[in-house]
Amino acid sequence: MSEYKGRIFGKSVQQATFRSFYGTDLFLGEILSAEDAERARRFLFRVIDVTYGSDSADPTWPERTAGAYMSGDAAGTPYTLHDPEQRLYKVATCAPLGYIDASGDFRKPKSLPAQFARVTAPAAEDFAFLRERMGDMRIGLLRSGEDTIDLEVGIQGETLTSHVGVFATTGMGKSNLMKVLAGQVLASQGRYACLLFDPHGEYLEGGSGTRRGLRDHPWAAERLKVYATRATGAGATALRLSLAELTLGDLQTAYEWTSAQQDAIYRLIRFHREEWLTHVAEVDIDTLVEEIGVAAATMSVIQRRAQRILDMPCISRDPSQPSLSARIVDELMDGYSVLVDSSGLSSMEEILVASVITRRVLETYGGIYLEDRERFAALPPTLVALEEAQRVLSRVKRSDENVFPRVAREGRKFKVGLCAVSQQPKLIDDELLSQFNTFFILGLADEKDRNILRGSSKQDISNLGPEIQTLMPGEAIVTNLEAPFALPAQVWLYEEYLKSVQGPAPLPARPEGAGKGFAE
Template identity: 30%
Template sequence: MNGYKGRLTFAKGTYVEFVVAPNQEVDFGDILVVEGHNGERFYIRTYDFSVKSRWSGINNVGYLMNKLDDQGQVVNQEELDFYLGGNHTVKIAKAEQLCYSDAAGSLWNPKTCPDFFSEIRALTADDTALLSELKGDIEFGFLKSGRGVLDLPVGIYGTKAIPEHIGIFGTTGSGKSNLVKVLASSILGSAQYGLLIFDVHDEYYRDLAQHPMASQNLKVFSVKPNSEHENKLNIAYADVDPEDVTACATFTEPQLDALYKLSSVWQEQWLPYMLRYEIPDIADELAGATGQKFQSRTLSKIKSICWNLQQELGLAEESCVAEILDSLRQGKVALIQLKNVSPVGEQALSTLLSKKLLQRCADNKRSAEDKSVMIVIEEAHRFLGKKEYTSNNVFARLVSEARKFNLGLCVVDQQPRLLADKVLSQLNTLFILGLASKSDRTKLETMCRKDILQQRNEIKNLDCGEMIVATNYMRFAAPVRVHKLEDYLVTRFDAKLSGSQLVALAPSVIA
């Protein structure tokens, strides 16, 4: 029997036990098949083991212990082999039923349980009902089964997953950046979705530039371009409004009041006027227009933040925001390089572009050909933490409103427990990589749409590049080995170049 693993000995509800066949290896997280009658197939996943023997009773164990010396060593190995000889010991695997397929090949949630002593076998290419559900148009890895990796691609469908938001969680070194690069590469190859990435640490440009489709589908914008292949990131004064400024620092109530009054009085010219005129003149102008006198310290704080933004982003009269938004809605990847920008400028720019994109997607006049767009936010707790979420910033609005406009967030973080519960509850697709903290794992177990309680041991022992994928339209949380970006580019897109050749090519492939 091909892939034979054992025989079922007990089943109750979705719980299954089976005896592992002699000389067969079954591991934590193995996905196996129980052969039913009339072509039915039950798909199960192992999560625990026990060993039973006719010597397992306490009296029998005591008898065997008498065969050892005072140091616990065997006195007569031949005699001990006589008592332990024969097939008296069995390994019992405990598993949960994931789903089952009927004779017609339709996949269903668990509705019944398999019969006693049914055959247990490994997954094969014939299990098309299960495997077809795991495929998607945004590929990121191969299906894992225990310690093995099957040659079965796993992906998500962007039309379903992107508008319903994605969460990527893992500790440092677990493979988050590689996963984002693989997702971006898959999107680059299809041109079916837009992707906005804020490259804070300059780690995406060099790798994504290796993609064979980078010249057509990758747009790079930088505050200080280093080559002719990078576009100048031009932000106009008129693009900046008070919400972008408040993302940079904490303001008191009087300061917030003054900030919004400035915008109301001077409209699109409020920022250049704020930078151009002296504080006493600004205070007098506001007092004349609103009848409200603001202190110099209040206005000085606002002017200081505005000056920092002007220095960081090089604000001018021209703007490339419309170009960025157009490229995203055309199904391109827009990479915003922020390597020379401080956290103040990064937060302001992230807020500004995300807000403009939300407004564009919510516009009733948008084209029917516009693609779904996803925004990647790293260290997301800075924007969507418990305190930040209550401020109703643009990212909080994106989480609750954006799905209606084919716009989604990809939230990347090392510590999901720091995010607001309302944010986690809105993430319908989770990529769970290695998490060292038990509180982080517990938080995701609570918020995940799929039951992953039985995968605790598996999640706790994930290696770098391994993850659990849980999404709404899959019937169970799937273990996946994420592609290495270099291997994925070669095998998926046939980029038959060495690593050194790809790096050398990088500056020349970006339009």
């Protein structure tokens, strides 16, 4: 592209303004370039605002001219403005992104381009410095305003363990992005692993209509393991956790407990060890009150929850059942992606299941790190993806027993990353959010959500509020340590992405006559 856009006339190292023709289309988020031939530099800018301008010295002229148009409308005699291209123009305010020097290296903006420098749409070679930074987990194309640029945008798979945030309001493309990201993990053929909790049953099958899911991925048959609480077709294993796999920390993560209730649980564990949940569920309240010495109301809450847990379809009381969470961890360590379809469970039950499995992942990887560094080095970086992550990452949920903040703080050391998917990042503890090195920001209408991300992003997005607010479904802002600035992206539609994925090589054709006997 070499479209002419206008000429720079101000303002500073941190903000540039240029004048454009009245008829030139300019869009928020558009990336433009300006050449400084004297210094052999090519500057890149991002449009953050567009305003009207006129050559009239009278500041009231635009208002009076609008009135003349209105009078013509009322009288049925349209008003005509002579030479609008000469009298009217647009002014774009831009955030400087940096410049490319004579050697082709990209540098942060610490200098001004030549005043009145020519502004154009960028050429393909302007983004050559980005190609080597885009990593092997590609999710779409670089976007400039309403257009896309032939440059795939992505992140390094090794950075998955530095945690990923996917933030957007409903309908803006979170699920599609997650399927593309999980699809890339599948396509890595075991180089990376992913544990994906699916509370809505949309990742596996794709949801409604013609949408496709992870089951349709060319590598699903070889690299995807599925556990479900409902019938999901061939290839899925029933999600049945042993009661012995539940820890007190999992119960504290899934449920809110008062101090009195926690004291009662500690006493029950001291008296009945691993059998305390079954004991509470089966013994009458009066006996429990006398045994433990707590109020009947306190014990009643504990008993109701214990009974509900034992009645969950994904909990088995059979003490001889092998550990399902251990099996899942083994599959992750072998480079498989594991999808846990928890649709049909309540929110608390789903968190309980996710906590049990995630705790086993973190503890197993951490144990291998301490005991066998050679084996640890061979483990694939593993991403744990959780929907509505604000439920377990809020400030009120920060406790020593909650495994998810532990993953955010300690996971990268043990090759375990957390992918927090949320519509309300403002509810996530800002200290935990600062641990996330990669953000995929789709449309967010709430200013509080945008503000919390602005303070935690690894790239400056302070000027991108209006752009984020006006993103269309599938459009995203990507920030991470590898990118030199926040990258605007158009995420691939998962169904289109599947067409580009090369699956396992088919078996060679059987030679003609191979079935005949030697005697023949």
